[in-house]
Amino acid sequence: MVGYSFSLSGKRASPCVRGGAILTAVSSPVKILPIAHRPAVIRPRGSWWRALAAGLFLFSLPWLIAGCGARQENPADGSPTTAQVIENKGSDTLVNLALAWAETYMRLHPDVRISVTGGGSGTGIAAMINGTVGIANASREMKAEEIAAVQAKGKSPEEFIVARDAIAVVVNPSNPVNGLTLQQISDIYTGKITRWSDVGGDNRPIVLLSRESNSGTYVYFLENVIRLGDGKSRLLFHPDTLLMPSSEGISAEVRQNPNTIGYDGLGYVTPDQKVVAVARDGNSPYVLPSVETVNDGSYPISRPLYMYTSGEPSDAVKTYLEWILRDGQALVSELGFVPLRQ
């Protein structure tokens, strides 16, 4: 739940070395055993060792093939020694989009391998800071201390806005409530409004659902909806808020429980959840999230999605990011996100 891992090959670049290490570790005991010096009784043990070695060799074979295959193909093309590997990790909101980009890009450029992993914006940025991934996907801006952590390593993070996302407020389909103002949503999530009847619904308790605090969606929702964008506000989620470890957790609970209210990226809203129209305040119209309403700015809860690199991106990463910002935008709306205006 915490780390969905969508790995598209790529990750198997180093096991070539690892496979080799296994092989030598196994074969050396076979050579060292001085079979001739031993009493005959021990012979069977020697063959046992050999069987073990053979077994381990067979076991490591897939890794050897998978790991070294990529390396051996390329010299034949005359291209540089290894396949270019781009590790890409972070926001669960972005993960499906990042996967779609990676798949399409790898089809166009067979010499590049991209692996995409979810886990949350914070996870991705932490991995980028530690140098384990090249690109961090984030659904929020980097925090000051994260930037400081990159700078402590003598680099400065590069920010790329790659798409836009709208956060949809969802309820169970049986809920008669059609629209809420930002103020009402804030009151609901801080525990001032506790029954649906107070906002024009049935006489039921309200069950609050949220993503875990490692989700960029969570931070964005807190700052821009609960605190209504007021930097001085100290409002927090009500302690009774259920923190769900995944988008699927939210949709599963919304689907089966008529008391719930939840929020999630527009790209994650399934047809079995009811999207509520949101108004900026009591005098503004209620607007449903869509590509049009996000791009013309009338839907009040939308945000940019980011990719970060640590320092100047390498050539492979740079070409990939340029492709995302240009041709890759065609994929964005297919996944329920909002493409950048060009």
Added chain:
Amino acid sequence: MLIPTRLARLRKIRRPRSSSVSWGRWTEFLIESLIRILGLSTIGFVLLIFLFLLKEGVPVFLRVTPANLFGARWYPTFDLFGTMPLLLGSVLVTVTAIAIALPLGVATAVFVREVAPGWAREILKPMIEVLAGIPSVVLGFFGMTLVAPLIRTTLGAPTGLTAFTGALILAYMSLPTIISVAEDALDAVPKSYRDAGLAMGATQWQTIWRVVVPAARSGIITAVMLGMGRAIGETMAVMMVTGNAARLPLSLDAIFRPVRTMTATIAAEMGEVAQGSTHYHALFGIGIILFLVTFVINLVAAPAIFAKRRRGGLR
């Protein structure tokens, strides 16, 4: 529990065969010292893990005021590190789980060992062991999609993701441990005890309830302690079904409300924290608290485990 008896059996059949070749004696020595090093290294690893836990966790006790640290609000993004809701959440879920699993587990063990005919025992024992092999994430998914809606509709709670749902899943997960350890304990009760009970004119039920179960008491306590250790440390299933709301579970209906446990908090938040931040140390601080709690449980269980050895009698 099986391991000590098995070791004792092995020790008895050790052969005095090392006289043949000096080479054999040499390898024997090599293997023995290798095994010794491996055995001792386990202790070393536990020590190192504990030291690491202390090193990473202690700063939080220095940086955060005790009032905050044991406060009622866990909101690490905004420097509120109240561990009370998490600690009480873990305790509530674990105690409820054991309250459910103890009678079920002991009753099952009694049935399997004392009542069931031989063929039924042959089927039941492996089935119980299979139960232990179900991955917790599968049980969590089962709980989330089937048990939670059932609890919401039957109990009328606002949501089905409650401490009780978590306790049900945990009880199910600790059952195999409790059953097999309790069954071992019942098995260790000498046959003469049962014969004496029956000879005194007691019914089978009276013999089981007044003689055999009390005689196996220490083993059953061990079983419960081990089950409790399993329950308090469980993470994935709990994270999926308890709702993870960090509220103080002090109201009367707390058991039918969401809770957040210590393990779920660590698992959910560890991926996000910046290394070296107060939040990072706070999660290790929770780890220390969890470690201490399990340590105390084991400590309490230890006399019961060792008491088992002193009983004599014919089998």
